[in-house]
Amino acid sequence: MEKIELYKLFQGVGTLLESDTTLMLTRIGFVLLGILLVYLGKKGVLEPLLMIPMGLGMAAINAGVLFMPNGTQGNLFLDPLVTDPDQLMDIMQIDFLQPLYTLTFSNGLIACFVFMGIGVLLDIGYVLQRPYLSIFLALFAELGTFATIPIAQAMGLNLREAASIAMVGGADGPMVLFTSLSLAKHLFVPITVVAYLYLGLTYGGYPYLIKLMVPKKLRAIKIEYKKSEIPKTIPSSQKLALAVVLCTLLCFLFPVAAPLFFSLFMGVAIRESGLKPVIDFISGPLLYGSTFFLGLMLGVLCEAHLILNPKILLLLVVGIVSLFLSGVGGILGGYIMYFIKRGNFNPVIGIAGVSCVPSTAKVAQKSVSEANPYSVVLPEAIGANISGVITTAIITGIYITIIPLFG
Amino acid sequence: MNIYLLTLYMFLLTFAIGFIVAFIIKISVRGVEFSQTIRDEKYHQEMRRLRSIKRIRHIKNTSILGKIEEASNNKMLNYYYSNYIRKRDNVTSNTANEIAEHQIEEASNSKLLNYYYGNRKRDNLTSNDTNEIIEH
Known part of the structure; x- marks a missing residue:
């Protein structure tokens, strides 16, 4: 009987032992991180819909490395670096996730599907009731998206990479994916993974930021409305008309980001047109299916030798700085509105301008309720939250239009 | 371009577009x-118009009824007084007819009397005839 080499029989272990120490430790680290993400997803600390497929994908891709016929190490999941059409056609017949990656992920389709689903869930009536207030708070909550660019550049990233990682401050996963695919394709996997990891942390981290920046007395403020100030209900026809107008206007201004605007406002338009079967489909199977596959793809793209980049640590630091600054900016916007309204405004609402729908709005209401159970700020918070999505989309359009001209 | 200036430029552009959207x-x-207000105003105007028409009709009806009542009172008065005061100018044709009928009836009664008186001489009147006339 021919002698069987154990490392060739169990190639996952064999490739691990054959790798250099850094790669080996990185692979082990990612397997453990993947298992941790699954655990945190199950516990509810992080978003389970995203973290369970991402974590399992991360663990599986780093464990399932094998020797390829040409002697190199590879896997049977996908190869994101292939660009040659003939090679791509071959790989699509071998790697089982390659068709999904090529046809939905690398062209941003999956991000647009998620965005369309978000659009169906958004009730822009809250923005329509207080447009200036909502947009004002959302713009302040983009502080991290802007302030991080010079910081990231000072830390060694180029302008395109800096703008891509700064988008984490916008706290919108599909936007980060779309921007990094357009501006820094070589870093889109680590940037998007960092973004989704941090976005999951907003629910746990922002309440501490609120407590740090807003004293209990101000958190307990209950907004009083005069009879004439009570917002009216906006008819769906008006919301539909506005979605059409805004979509057209923003597509005119930023054709590069037109797929994103189209997807978002298409979701809003479908919601307001009352097409129930389509609403159910987009907000259910399409949104959940896309989010699941997005998490899965992000997980399997975290292969050690692909993601092993000296910039990854930098991205982790800059990403958290960006998200932190956006939170600070949002609360500062809330304070400015508090002074403008002469005390009849709860500054905590500002944090909802960070467009992590609907987490930040829920965080704002939760923090306010802890200080004063009779104070309800959710309508204002949701308005700011939805405006955050719109302003992040605008910033994406500005970045992917302007940054290539300079960097 | 200076990175700070570029960032500031993009920030201001975002602000401008954000407020344009708002x-x-x-x-x-x-x-x-505004269009809703105009629609409401038109609706209220129409309602006001209909209400005023209704009110005017009501007032007119009341006044017509009052006039009719007044007129009828006058007619009745005229009817009762017509035989004595002869305010015939105020009497309508119906009332005139009524009065005429009344007068005709009176006249017929007189005729009956004349008949009795005309055809029979007082002296020849029987006690029955006298009773009949008295009854009449």
Whole structure:
């Protein structure tokens, strides 16, 4: 009987032992991180819909490395670096996730599907009731998206990479994916993974930021409305008309980001047109299916030798700085509105301008309720939250239009 | 271009576009509210018009009824007084007819009397005839 080499029989272990120490430790680290993400997803600390497929994908891709016929190490999941059409056609017949990656992920389709689903869930009536207030708070909550660019550049990233990682401050996963695919394709996997990891942390981290920046007395403020100030209900026809107008206007201004605007406002338009079967489909199977596959793809793209980049640590630091600054900016916007309204405004609402729908709005209401159970700020918070999505989309359009001209 | 200037430029551009979006939203909301107000105003105007027509009809009806009542009172008065005061100018044709009928009836009674008186001489009147006349 021919002698069987154990490392060739169990190639996952064999490739691990054959790798250099850094790669080996990185692979082990990612397997453990993947298992941790699954655990945190199950516990509810992080978003389970995203973290369970991402974590399992991360663990599986780093464990399932094998020797390829040409002697190199590879896997049977996908190869994101292939660009040659003939090679791509071959790989699509071998790697089982390659068709999904090529046809939905690398062209941003999956991000647009998620965005369309978000659009169906958004009730822009809250923005329509207080447009200036909502947009004002959302713009302040983009502080991290802007302030991080010079910081990231000072830390060694180029302008395109800096703008891509700064988008984490916008706290919108599909936007980060779309921007990094357009501006820094070589870093889109680590940037998007960092973004989704941090976005999951907003629910746990922002309440501490609120407590740090807003004293209990101000958190307990209950907004009083005069009879004439009570917002009216906006008819769906008006919301539909506005979605059409805004979509057209923003597509005119930023054709590069037109797929994103189209997807978002298409979701809003479908919601307001009352097409129930389509609403159910987009907000259910399409949104959940896309989010699941997005998490899965992000997980399997975290292969050690692909993601092993000296910039990854930098991205982790800059990403958290960006998200932190956006939170600070949002609360500062809330304070400015508090002074403008002469005390009849709860500054905590500002944090909802960070467009992590609907987490930040829920965080704002939760923090306010802890200080004063009779104070309800959710309508204002949701308005700011939805405006955050719109302003992040605008910033994406500005970045992917302007940054290539300079960097 | 300086990175700070570029960032500032993009920040200001975002602010400008953000407020343009807010302005469009506000204008559209105002526009719809305005058209709604116009629709409401038209509705209220129509309601007011219908109410005023109803009120005028009611007032007219009341006054017509009052006039009719007044007129009928006058007619009755005229009817009762007509035989004595002869305010015939105020009497309508119906009332005149009524009065005429009344007079004709009176006249017929007289005729009956004349008949009795005419055809029979007082002296020849029987006690029955006298009773009949008295009864009449």
